[in-house]
Amino acid sequence: MTDTSILFTPFNLKGVTLPNRIVMAPMTRMKSPGLTPGENVAAYYRRRAEGGTGLIITEGTNLADVSSAYYHNVPSLEGDGPLAGWARVVKQVHEAGAKIFPQLWHVGAVRRQEKSPNPDVPSRSPSGLFKPGKVQGAPMTDGEIADTIAAYVKAARASIDCGFDGLEVHGAHGYLIDQFFWAGTNERGDKYGGSLEGRTRFAQEIVRAIRAEVGPDFPILLRFSQWKQQDYDVKLAATPGELEAFLAPLVDAGVDCFHCSTRRYWEPEFEGSSLNLAGWAKKLTGLPSISVGSVSLTTDYITTVVEGGGSGTGNIDGLIEQLTSGEFDLIAIGRAMLSNPDWGNIVREGRFGDLVAYDPEVQKTLY
Secondary structure, X not given: OOOOHHHHOOEEEOOEEEOOOEEEOOOOOOOOHHHOOOHHHHHXXXXXXXXXXXXXXXXXXXXXXHHHOOOOOOOEOOOHHHXXXXXXXXXXXXXXXXXXXXXXXXXXXHOOHHHOOOOOOOOEEOOOEEEOOEEOOEEOOHHHHHHXXXXXXXXXXXXXXXXXXXXXXXXXXXXXXXXXXXXOOOOOOOOOOOOHHHHOHHHHHHHHHHHHHHOOOOOEEEEEEOOEOOEOOOOOOOOHHHHHHHHHHXXXXXXXXXXXXXXXXXXXXXXXXXXXXXHHHXXXXXXXXXXXXOOOOOOOHHHHHXXXXXXXXXXXXXXXXXXXXXXXXEEEEOHHHHHOOOHHHHHHOOOHHHOOOOOHHHHHOOO
């Protein structure tokens, strides 16, 4: 039987002691009417904490910037009701022995204005592009960039007030920050565009402003991805050197840990090395990293949901080897944890046969 003990060793993340290496990945649920996470949301997260998860990263949360939200019923980190709801969630998770970070999320040009909760508010993005050649919204002015950075700072302060243990900035999957990163959606000629390093400036300013607000000891994660929902095959960095040029200014800005989103965690990122994206991020920066991507699934999420493939429970032998070697430090579980809220307990006890295969139907519920 696979020795999974490495998964259940504590890890210190910027002074926050996580009870194990298992992270609940952020997943949009759209179950918070009025932007407020209710008792059912608190129970949903507590169930994962009781089920053996060490760190929960919440679903993406809207900011005070009303152009940040695309979907209805996505919780906010703005307003008395939502903040009281999040404080209740945090209390439940802490009582169950886990730590919890919110994910700060602005969708940018992915937002279709007419279908959003605020249809009178224009969508904002670096160059008004959803993807190369497709206009959706308008380019952000310097004033709008400053306002958006201020909205991130306000959400960071709210995170502390609610009792969260740290926070994650969503810079992946083709949303606003990633639209600045990606040359295909960032055609700006000012300081926020141009070179790969220049395209990180918006994220740098967000992280620096958050750090100034929360102080030196509050962990800041940044989630990033090579792939985009607009193009699964695109890469920000084609070589380790380019990846280092991308990550270095973000480290200088104050990121404490990189959450490296891939479709399949077991795939090497660059030719000539077995390291995955999280492995390279850790090697190049010296910071802790979180890997994620179809853990304990037999096919990745995109294949399952978009392309109609099946999804089983897979195995985690390779994952254990990568953690043991120190390639990365933490592993995030996404869809498999929707079907198995007690994923951690099942794996710790070696009951692999009890893992339930992921079924997209589970997303209709909040259990």
